[in-house]
C-alpha cells in the first residue's frame with residue numbers, strides 16, 4: 374500500500390514553523406485592513422495622475438482608500454477617460470489634456486504615470502525635471518536608449534522617488550517565498566516556470582482586440598510594436614521580474630519563439646510567446662503566454678491564467694498574485710521526498726532495494742500542499758480552545774486544497790502606500806528604478822531574441838542604444 378502522502382497535524386505545526394520563521398524577517402507590510410484614520414491635510418502627499426484609462430482608473434479606485442495621499446489633478450487626452458477618472462476619485466481634482474500643465478502645478482508633489490508604454494519615458498523625464506516624485510507603471514521604459522538615459526537623469530535627481538508598478542514586490546506571500554528561497558528552505562532553486570494564458574478566442578478582451586477604426590491609433594496601442602512590447606511587456610514582465618528577484622540576478626541570455634497564429638486582425642505583436650532564459654549559475658526561467666486557452670494547472674486548477682512555480686531540490690512553491698478581491702494572492706508549498714543517505718555496499722554484495730522510495734514518488738511531492746500562512750492562521754498561544762481548533766481546521770482544509778488561503782491585503786494597496794511613504798521619507802521603494810530598468814531590459818532583449826531567432830546575451834545591453842543616448846544628453850534639473 375502506498376504511504377499516506379497527506380500532511381499530518383504534527384507535520385503541519387513543524388513545517389508551518391519554518392515558514393513563520395521566514396515570514397518573521399519581513400517588514401510589517403501585512404495586516405488586516407483597519408479603519409482609515411484621516412490625517413491632517415498637510416501630512417498628505419498631493420498627487421496628480423496622467424492617463425485615466427484602464428490602469429489609471431484602477432489605481433484611483435485603490436488610491437481613494439489611502440489617506441496618506443490626496444489627488445489634486447488628473448490628465449488624459451481622452452475627454453471620456455478623464456471624466457471617468459474624476460468620477461472615480463471624487464476629490465474635485467483640476468483636469469488637463471496636456472500633461473505639462475499638470476506638471477507645472479506647484480502643489481503637485483508626485484505623479485502617477487499610467488499611459489501607454491511608448492510614452493512612459495518622455496513623461497517620466499519631464500516629471501523628474503519638474504521636481505516631482507514619480508510612480509510610473511511597468512514597463513518603466515520602452516527603448517534601449519531610454520534605459521541609459523533614465524539612469525543618467527535619475528542620478529541628477531537623487532532626492533526624488535522613482536517607483537515602478539511591479540506590485541508582486543509588495544506582496545507578503547512573494548516576500549515570504551523570497552525569504553524561503555534565500556534561507557534555503559526550498560533547497561537549491563534551479564527552475565522557475567511561469568505562464569499567463571488567456572483565451573481571447575472565446576472571450577475577446579477590449580484591450581487585446583482591434584478596436585473600431587482598425588488603424589494604429591492610440592486606443593489600439595497594445596497590439597502595435599510602435600507603441601507596445603506585446604505580451605512580453607504587458608504580461609511576462611511581471612513574471613520575469615519574479616524570476617530575477619528569486620534568482621537574485623538578471624539572466625545571462627534569453628531565447629524564444631514568438632508567432633502570430635490566431636489573432637490575425639492586423640496586429641504586429643505576437644499572439645503567443647515561448648521563452649527560455651538562463652541565469653549565470655545555469656538556472657532556467659521557462660515562460661509561455663498564449664491566446665487560445667486560459668487553464669492554470671496550479672492550485673488544483675482553482676485559478677485561471679497566471680502564476681509561477683519555483684522549483685528547488687527540497688521543495689516547490691506555486692504562487693500567483695491574482696487580480697483583485699476576491700482573487701487575491703495565494704501560494705502553496707510542496708516538499709520534495711526527503712534526502713536518502715547514499716547506500717554503501719561491500720565489494721561483491723548486491724545493493725539493497727529501496728522500498729520506500731518507490732512508494733514516495735507515487736503521490737507527486739512527498740507531501741500534500743502546505744499553504745503559506747497569513748497572520749490570521751498563525752498560532753499566538755493566547756487564543757482560546759475554540760479559536761485554536763478553528764485555526765487547525767482552516768489550516769487542514771487549506772492543506773487539502775478545499776479552502777484557499779489568500780493574502781489579506783491587495784499588494785496594489787501596499788505599493789501605493791509604499792510610494793507615499795517613500796515620497797515623505799526618502800525610503801527606497803521595493804520596486805525602484807533599477808528593478809524597473811532590469812525588467813524593461815528583459816522585455817527588450819526577449820523581444821529581440823524572438824524577432825532575430827537567436828540567443829541574446831544580456832551584456833549586449835551595455836552597447837544597445839548608447840549612441841542615441843549620447844546624442845540626446847539629459848537636461849540638468
Ligand SMILES: NC(=O)c1ccc[n+]([C@@H]2O[C@H](COP(=O)([O-])OP(=O)(O)OC[C@H]3O[C@@H](n4cnc5c(N)ncnc54)[C@H](O)[C@@H]3O)[C@@H](O)[C@H]2O)c1
Nearest residue numbers: 424425426427428429449450451454487488490510511538
Ligand atoms: N501593474 C499592472 O498590473 C498593470 C496592469 C495594467 C496596465 N498596466 C500598465 O499601465 C499602463 C497603461 O495601461 P492601460 O491598460 O491603462 O491602458 P489604457 O489604454 O486603458 O489607458 C491609457 C490612457 O492613457 C491616455 N494617454 C495616452 N497618451 C497620453 C498622453 N500623452 N497624455 C495623457 N494621457 C494619455 C489614453 O487616452 C488612455 O486613457 C501600461 O503601461 C500598462 O502596461 C500595468
